[in-house]
Amino acid sequence: MxxxxxxxxxxxxxxxxxxxxxxxxxxxxxxxxxxxxxxxxxxxxxxxxxxxxxxxxxxxxxxxxxxxxxxxxxxxxxxxxQRIKEKAFRVGEYVLRKNEASRAQPQGKLGPTWEGPCRVTEANKNGTYVLETMEGRQIPRTWNARNLKKYFF
Structure with missing residues (x-):
């Protein structure tokens, strides 16, 4: 059958x-x-x-x-x-940008992972941030919290 x-x-x-x-x-x-x-x-x-x-x-x-x-x-x-931890940055805090997102420096196996530090100038409600360099120059576009990491110095 x-x-x-x-x-x-x-x-x-x-x-x-x-x-x-x-x-x-x-x-x-x-x-x-x-x-x-x-x-x-x-x-x-x-x-x-x-x-x-x-x-x-x-x-x-x-x-x-x-x-x-x-x-x-x-x-x-x-x-x-349950594994995701929300990142929140305040205005004035220093952060590092992920080089993969910014593409400021050449990537590669031995390239840097993080770039910065940068200062948060504006925090939007949807988890995006406006950044500026240490010299005070505004960095173009907004940055998502996934691509940022708190800078401790």
Missing amino acids: LRSYKSTPRTSMKETPFSLTYGTEAMLPMEVAVNTLRVANKDEERNAQDLRINLDILEEKREKFGMGQVAYKHATERYYN
Whole structure:
């Protein structure tokens, strides 16, 4: 007996992509030709009735699957966000800029990782900062806190 329906890929909600699309499980032509247990007890009338019932609950299955996906995404987001530490700098603090973001000096294996120090002149609400050099010259564009590190001297 061929049991390919057991080895089809299933989603996290224990449904196959075929059943989420068409509302019923797929049948191989071989299963219809060979009298298997799966098709032996099916008659045409009952099969049509089962198909209508499956189509009626298809939207409910899809909705349940969608809610499961949303819950999974929230759990993944929570797991990721618990490791993130917010960086906040105050006006007047000295920071180093990541050389990868500023590209002020040539990068490479032995190139410097950080550049600076720079002074924070303005702190925006969305985590971006306006910087100036030690000489007082404004550095172009705003800088995200991910690309800055507190400078201790």
